[in-house]
Amino acid sequence: MIQKKICLLGASGVGKTSLVRQFVEGIFSDKYLTTIGVKIDKKVVELAIGQVQLMIWDIEGIDRYSGFQSKYLRGASAYAIVTDQTRSQSLIEGMEIHLMARAATNAPAIMIINKSDLDVAWHWTQNELNGYSKEFVSCFSTSAKTGAGVEDMFKFIAQLSLK
């Protein structure tokens, strides 16, 4: 079976771990996340061309003061920058992380705007958002709480990882 490594990155509290939990049935173990800054789960995704096993590296939330363990990105076939549409800061931080990630890998990236079940509370206009999302292959709106868009997003990323 084809196996692909993908990474989820983003500021603290944007809901990366929740997204994985929504997507993956059996959670391997949450306790490693706080220990070494990464938590890994797997999930088999059915695509038209066959099955792909995603090894999902959920990398600890990063803020501007803490460093960034770029080694975790090694060998990733794709990565996602996760933001939170209730916090303007999460997009800025997400873009900073994206910049750092670009230096470490050439893998394609997507943007995820999470918490779509809540009202939009950041001050970014659609134009500004469009500008930011140019940096990415695609942009997804998801809700880890209701599951809206999660499956589609992971399917897309699986497809992306194969390219």
Added chain:
Amino acid sequence: MADNNKDADHLSDEAQMQQIRDLIVGSDASRIKQVMQDNARELVSDVVIEAIHDRQKQDDAFDHVLVPLVEKSVQKSVKEHSEQFVGYLYPLVGRLVRKSVTAFLAEFLEKTNDLIENSLTLKGLGWRFRAWQSGVSFSQYVASQTFVFRVEQVLLIHRQTGILLNSVSQAGDNSADADLVSSMLTAINDFVSDSFHTTQQDHEQNLKIIKTEDFSLVIKRGPQLLLVAAVTGNISQDISTKFQITIEHIHKLFSKEISQFEGDTLPFEATTQPLKECLLAELKPEAEKRSKKRPILAIILVCIVFMAIGYWGLLSFKQNQLLHQVSEIGEQPGILVHSAKTTGWQNVAISVLRDPSAISVEQWLEERQIDPQRVQFQESGYLSLEPKLVNTRLENTLNRYPRVTLSWHQGKPVLTGTVANAQRQMLARDLFAIPGLSDANELIKGVSVEELATVDDDSPEILRALFEITRAKIDSAQIEFEQGQSSLNEAAKDQLTALASYLKTAIELSKKLELNVGLIIMGASDSSGSKQFNQALSRKRAQAAQQFLVDQGIDAGYLNAIGLGVVELTATGSGARKVIFNIINFKAE
């Protein structure tokens, strides 16, 4: 030229080597190459076997290349020419099966013995407790106690992505989370190398071994792959080197697959063989000694189990035999088996319908010498129409009629005999009452009624009755005469002959009944003629009848002839020209 060759020996660099070659052969290079190519076949065929041998001796690489090829070609052959393969293998199969059964039994005994020893012995219980105490599974603890070391699992991991390419384990059941473990291990390695980096920026720190009290992960690093061995106990340097050699081999053999790796782990399934060779183990000296012992405990247990099974089988066989035997009662006429089943360890329960005329269950059991204690019977009554039972009923009925005999003609009953009418009627009633007897009418025809005359019955009632009948016949007789005549005409003589016979019977009977009898013969005349004449005529007529009877052999002492004279019959208005008779009887003195 020779000097040049010597110089070339000292040079190791490939480029310099090439230069030298150019110098030596120069423009002839292509020609030499051509000659070599032309003769390639002969050149290679001269050394190919030796080369394979040398290489195999050197590092077993030939095996790794050949095994997957052979496996594939055999698979293909089996698929396409299965008939021929069956033909080749057929003579071997029997031996193979025997061998594998023997091997299975040996392994089974060994395992059972281990289980008993480890479970029931004091040491085993101690180990169990300590395993529980230290939170590892019992089998793992036993392994740690029995082996100096044991390689439990070997993982082959793609370094950059942390993706698990292949894994093999001692137990055969690869942990479902091996791929997650692989990724985590990569992440931990990244974490460690990042957290504890040295002053040399370009030098990356890498994990080589992760060790717990009795468990270690040995990590061997290749340029693109990791080989991780999970080991219980302490491994020697040799084994560690063996892992290193293995990963180098895999790198060599799969260099193309590794460089083209895009997440597809399928091509790496061929690494199973070299990885399995890493699943090594070494027994502790005392464990080794122990394993050479004959597995006595297991043999005893197996024997007990076999004996128990055998005994149970015997009981079960006997019980079934008994059931079969008892079920045969259904073949008896008048008995139907309703249900028959085994109960308990050795008894049977049977429920039957039984005709009262059929053989009793107890008697049948006794005839068959079956222990009645082992048979629970439940019996319900019913009426059978089976011919045999009908015949039994017929026989029982006829027992009450000793004068009727029963015989058989072609399986059909035939009755013969003679009985009194009343008895015959009773018999007919009885025969009709027998259920299932269809030809009662035919049967009864064979029994005839006893003629009264031939009654040889001395019972006084019958004698008396016969006497009365005879007497009535005599009393009702009268003979007629012509007017004024006292001689007997032909009709009168016939009547008197019959009367004589009745009278003889009556006399016989009266003797048996101890009666005295007498016949009064009374003559009468009509009123024509004088009174004296008529008186005389009537007496003459009586005497004529008397004389005739005497002539017929009747003792005259029984006869009393009297003349009644004129007897006027008021109904006709004329007199009767008759002689009439009357028997008188009285008890003999």
